[in-house]
Amino acid sequence: xxxxxxxxxxxxxxxxxxxxxxxxxxxxxxxxxxxxxxxxxxxxxxxxxxxxxxxxxxxxxxxxxxxxxxxxxxxxxxxxxxxxxxxxxxxxxxxxxxxxxxxxxxxxxxx
Amino acid sequence: xxxxxxxxxxxxxxxxxxxxxxxxxxxxxxxxxxxxxxxxxxxxxxxxxxxxxxxxxxxxxxxxxxxxxxxxxxxxxxxxxxxxxxxxxxxxxxxxxxxxxxxxxxxxxxxxx
Numbered sequence: 001x002x003x004x005x006x007x008x009x010x011x012x013x014x015x016x017x018x019x020x021x022x023x024x025x026x027x028x029x030x031x032x033x034x035x036x037x038x039x040x041x042x043x044x045x046x047x048x049x050x051x052x053x054x055x056x057x058x059x060x061x062x063x064x065x066x067x068x069x070x071x072x073x074x075x076x077x078x079x080x081x082x083x084x085x086x087x088x089x090x091x092x093x094x095x096x097x098x099x100x101x102x103x104x105x106x107x108x109x110x111x
Numbered sequence: 112x113x114x115x116x117x118x119x120x121x122x123x124x125x126x127x128x129x130x131x132x133x134x135x136x137x138x139x140x141x142x143x144x145x146x147x148x149x150x151x152x153x154x155x156x157x158x159x160x161x162x163x164x165x166x167x168x169x170x171x172x173x174x175x176x177x178x179x180x181x182x183x184x185x186x187x188x189x190x191x192x193x194x195x196x197x198x199x200x201x202x203x204x205x206x207x208x209x210x211x212x213x214x215x216x217x218x219x220x221x222x223x224x
Binding site for chain 2: 032034036041042043044045046049089093097098099100101102103104
């Protein structure tokens with residue numbers, strides 16, 4: 001069946017370093033992927049998305065990379081800040097509306 | 112433009128009672144989605160609604176759970192005869208038509224005693 005999963009459940013980085021959060025998906029027909037950030041007690045917040053016809057997309061301090069060959073997605077955060085501490089979810093949007101979430105990676109930023 | 116609103120933010124019910132969770136989508140959004148999140152887990156899709164229509168309820172338990180999105184007013188997720196296993200955070204998201212990105216509300220945390 002469809003599944004979206006993450007390699008690392010927790011990630012601890014030093015403030016100012018770059019962070020890389022990885023995600024694997026199994027549905028080769030997926031064509032839209034999203035990264036969400038969820039802070040404690042809040043709903044998921046959209047960070048960046050990418051369609052399957054692209055392999056890289058950049059935002060402000062964030063970059064998403066998509067490798068369709070190995071069905072792998074990653075989120076890179078440049079110059080990580082304490083405010084980046086949160087749980088990060090990759091998600092696959094299948095059929096145009098149903099979003100399938102991975103289990104999440106908790107990012108700790110050490111000052 | 113206010114974001115997605117959910118209320119109550121916290122809800123405590125005893126086993127066997129009913130829980131009603133409300134979601135007001137963003138202005139102009141006619142699509143509503145409900146998700147459930149257990150502690151330390153990702154969000155699980157439950158149901159997708161448009162005004163007065165359930166489009167996909169494949170993630171909704173067959174019994175005790177129902178959802179509606181009336182022509183006027185908020186979307187309602189209703190859980191009858193709650194059990195302890197229903198304790199979770201329930202998130203609502205909305206989107207405009209033909210738009211993939213979903214905007215999430217702050218969630219309702221349901222605790223069943």
